[in-house]
Amino acid sequence: MDIAVTKKKLGLKERYALMTRGLGWEPTYQSVDDVFPMDSFEGIKIHDWDAWEDPFRLTMDAYWKYQAEKERKLYAILDAFAQGNGHLTLSDARYINTVKLFINGLAPLEYMSHRGFAHIGRQFRGVGPRVACMMQSLDEMRHAQTQVHAISNYNRYYDGMANFRHHHTYLPYLQVPRSFFEDAASGGPFEFITAIGFAFEYVLTNLVFVPFISGAAYNGDMGAMTFGFSAQSDEARHMTLGLEVIKFMLEQDPDNLPIVQKWLNKWTWRGVRVLTLVAMMQDYMLPKRVMSWAEAWEIYFEENCGALFRDLARYGIVMPPCVEQVRKERDHLSHMAWCQFYQARGTNNFHVWLPSKEDMDWLSAKYPETFDQYYRPRFEYWAKMEEEGTPFEAATPPQQCQVCQIPTIFPVAGDPLTRAEHSCTHDGERFHFCSQWCQEIFEDEPEKYVQAKLGAHELYKGNLFGDADPTAEDFDPMAAAMAFLKLTPEDSGLHSDSRDAANFDLWRGLAKANEA
Amino acid sequence: MTIIANAPYDFTSNDRQEDFRGAMLVYVGWARHMMFASPYCWPLPPDMPFGALVEGPMAQAFAQHPDWEQADWSTATWTRNGEPFTPDLSKSLADNGLSHKDSLMFTTPGLDGIGGMGF
Numbered sequence: 001m002d003i004a005v006t007k008k009k010l011g012l013k014e015r016y017a018l019m020t021r022g023l024g025w026e027p028t029y030q031s032v033d034d035v036f037p038m039d040s041f042e043g044i045k046i047h048d049w050d051a052w053e054d055p056f057r058l059t060m061d062a063y064w065k066y067q068a069e070k071e072r073k074l075y076a077i078l079d080a081f082a083q084g085n086g087h088l089t090l091s092d093a094r095y096i097n098t099v100k101l102f103i104n105g106l107a108p109l110e111y112m113s114h115r116g117f118a119h120i121g122r123q124f125r126g127v128g129p130r131v132a133c134m135m136q137s138l139d140e141m142r143h144a145q146t147q148v149h150a151i152s153n154y155n156r157y158y159d160g161m162a163n164f165r166h167h168h169t170y171l172p173y174l175q176v177p178r179s180f181f182e183d184a185a186s187g188g189p190f191e192f193i194t195a196i197g198f199a200f201e202y203v204l205t206n207l208v209f210v211p212f213i214s215g216a217a218y219n220g221d222m223g224a225m226t227f228g229f230s231a232q233s234d235e236a237r238h239m240t241l242g243l244e245v246i247k248f249m250l251e252q253d254p255d256n257l258p259i260v261q262k263w264l265n266k267w268t269w270r271g272v273r274v275l276t277l278v279a280m281m282q283d284y285m286l287p288k289r290v291m292s293w294a295e296a297w298e299i300y301f302e303e304n305c306g307a308l309f310r311d312l313a314r315y316g317i318v319m320p321p322c323v324e325q326v327r328k329e330r331d332h333l334s335h336m337a338w339c340q341f342y343q344a345r346g347t348n349n350f351h352v353w354l355p356s357k358e359d360m361d362w363l364s365a366k367y368p369e370t371f372d373q374y375y376r377p378r379f380e381y382w383a384k385m386e387e388e389g390t391p392f393e394a395a396t397p398p399q400q401c402q403v404c405q406i407p408t409i410f411p412v413a414g415d416p417l418t419r420a421e422h423s424c425t426h427d428g429e430r431f432h433f434c435s436q437w438c439q440e441i442f443e444d445e446p447e448k449y450v451q452a453k454l455g456a457h458e459l460y461k462g463n464l465f466g467d468a469d470p471t472a473e474d475f476d477p478m479a480a481a482m483a484f485l486k487l488t489p490e491d492s493g494l495h496s497d498s499r500d501a502a503n504f505d506l507w508r509g510l511a512k513a514n515e516a
Numbered sequence: 517m518t519i520i521a522n523a524p525y526d527f528t529s530n531d532r533q534e535d536f537r538g539a540m541l542v543y544v545g546w547a548r549h550m551m552f553a554s555p556y557c558w559p560l561p562p563d564m565p566f567g568a569l570v571e572g573p574m575a576q577a578f579a580q581h582p583d584w585e586q587a588d589w590s591t592a593t594w595t596r597n598g599e600p601f602t603p604d605l606s607k608s609l610a611d612n613g614l615s616h617k618d619s620l621m622f623t624t625p626g627l628d629g630i631g632g633m634g635f
């Protein structure tokens with residue numbers, strides 16, 4: 001090419017404008033409403049898209065350069081971890097179960113997030129938010145990929161990870177995170193970005209990331225720690241975007257306030273319910289613990305988010321009313337969850353165990369109001385049953401909440417020995433909920449939640465039998481369901497009986513000892 | 517309220533009774549026995565006697581608890597979807613007025629879980 005280059009290099013500001021907003025155009029042979037058919041039906045009124053202030057200044061070429069640099073560092077560490085048999089330097093084989101929870105429960109949400117942001121990056125008519133959403137979409141794709149790569153180092157040696165995608169789609173407990181994200185992705189673009197960009201990324205992200213990533217660091221998992229840090233600078237950008245969108249909606253029209261408040265109420269609750277899994281991981285699954293769920297809630301919600309909601313009060317936003325119940329459940333949540341997972345261990349793809357005496361002492365120190373009174377006796381009784389060779393295990397599938405899909409394990413707030421019961425009828429059919437808050441979410445959009453696929457119901461309808469013939473004489477429904485779910489006996493059950501525990505001990509022994 | 521959507525939105529429920537090949541779903545939980553983390557769920561024939569539910573599926577789920585064999589069904593009290601309910605154990609589920617996806621909770625007076633601690 002011999003085109004004479006006479007133009008001087010563009011200034012940073014000019015270049016940024018051309019490479020972001022300058023990429024948009026006014027359609028001439030189609031109406032703007034036809035080109036962007038999805039950004040008005042939710043009732044959010046935007047009068048001036050140009051009033052959107054880009055929360056971060058990043059152009060595509062700068063983005064590539066920056067991410068490529070992080071990628072090089074990440075993969076260097078992952079390679080070193082794999083070559084040095086990093087998995088044998090872990091604190092304890094039980095830790096691997098948190099990695100399983102992560103790959104099965106959370107990594108697929110990164111991919112869903114990638115898809116969701118790609119979708120709304122097409123649907124907003126303002127070019128500023130479109131560009132920001134496109135970049136977040138790319139980040140989320142990268143998060144999913146790096147997590148899968150990092151955790152593949154464990155999948156070579158341990159059970160419960162090989163079918164993470166299939167399990168995310170079908171295993172009952174994984175429908176909790178899955179349905180959370182599908183609920184968001186099937187809303188309009190403004191609800192999606194409020195749900196994921198604000199409620200999840202801004203309000204709750206520290207409650208997810210700090211426990212997993214610090215947990216990884218404390219327990220000798222260099223791989224997971226590194227992808228956490230590699231994602232962290234992206235998270236800062238995502239949080240800024242989430243907050244900017246909330247402020248933009250609230251500043252554009254006072255009619256947006258009740259809609260935004262309704263979404264915040266809904267998605268704070270939906271998010272906290274998903275965090276049940278994280279609370280349990282923090283208090284029960286990390287061999288070396290970082291902080292308790294109760295402590296994390298105090299720091300990252302009460303302190304940080306309290307300040308955030310005080311800041312949003314000038315727009316008329318108030319703290320979601322469900323937070324009152326979250327506070328009452330704070331000292332019960334992880335214990336109830338572990339009791340559920342312990343007894344439903346035949347349908348999990350990770351292993352469970354009863355807390356040791358030392359574990360229980362830690363729990364009673366962290367939960368002086370609840371642990372010794374309500375939960376220690378359960379674990380001690382179950383330990384006795386294990387010793388006697390008749391371990392307690394649930395033989396029947398649980399009732400589940402129609403909205404969050406968690407089994408209805410929750411007691412009445414403030415009355416820990418009475419199970420909460422919430423139900424209503426819609427179109428002549430009865431539906432059950434874990435709480436008043438999930439019921440309110442249902443009643444606002446019943447047409448959506450009646451379509452939920454609940455694990456026990458799917459099993460009983462015969463939807464989990466794959467190609468097996470239920471009319472055959474020797475038909476074994478449980479065997480057919482396990483085959484369809486791709487759940488092997490090695491994936492589930494007690495840690496002490498597991499192949500993972502035996503292999504970890506064997507390999508670590510070999511790594512440390514000389515053969516005779 | 518009704519859903520706000522950008523196109524006609526008409527989907528049937530995922531769990532209508534006709535989808536369960538003649539069975540109805542019933543949930544049962546045991547009050548003051550928190551060892552069982554939630555009520556459980558079964559597909560049952562509507563003409564099944566209520567007593568057969570107690571002796572069959574419920575016994576299978578709850579008999580791991582030492583209180584089960586001491587339960588006195590003549591004094592047990594029940595709720596259905598949170599409302600008082602008095603089943604006749606000799607009559608069928610349908611004749612007891614049970615509907616698809618009803619949730620039952622039973623209380624066994626005098627039995628208060630391991631060590632009287634409600635679990």
Ligand SMILES: [Fe+2]
Nearest residue numbers: 110139140143
């Ligand atoms: Fe992410």
Ligand SMILES: [Fe+2]
Nearest residue numbers: 401404434438
């Ligand atoms: Fe729920």
